[in-house]
Amino acid sequence: MKEIQQKVFTILTNNGQGSGFLYKKGGYVITNAHVVEGEVHAIIRNSMDQESPGTVIGISDRYDIVLIQVSSYQDTEPLDIETIESPIGLEVSAFGSPQGFENSASIGYITGNKRDMELENFIYKYIY
The missing domain is CATH 2.40.10.10 (Trypsin-like serine proteases)
Incomplete structure (x- = not known):
């Protein structure tokens, strides 16, 4: 982590x-x-x-x-990126800074995939 x-x-x-x-x-x-x-x-x-x-x-x-x-x-190794589709039910962790709370992490499960959405003039394709 x-x-x-x-x-x-x-x-x-x-x-x-x-x-x-x-x-x-x-x-x-x-x-x-x-x-x-x-x-x-x-x-x-x-x-x-x-x-x-x-x-x-x-x-x-x-x-x-x-x-x-x-x-x-520029010399730091990047995160490993998954290149295959993750299965429904997989436990995942999300890292970020929601609402300004830096270095936050949360755990959840993938409950759906291949979802598309348009929000505030942006298109989101194949989201989990």
Whole structure:
């Protein structure tokens, strides 16, 4: 759990905050597009309250996803990503900063998959 928390970040912008994770080697962090909408720069805060600058390098205007490059993490190994569909009933953990409560984790179960939803001008495909 500690290893995961070190690769999950709070994303801070002038418009608010959200959470993201280290997606790919090279310091690439993924978060939601609505977190950084209209911003070019963000502050990335780790679980030890250390802050690093990040630059938005890719943002979708259709899906709620953005890619931020953070030089401070360019040599850090990213989180392992599942590439196969997780089964219904699997126990999972969610890490993030809901409502500003940084380094939060919750446990639950996958109860559905392949769900699509549109919310606030963003499309979400194949969500659990």
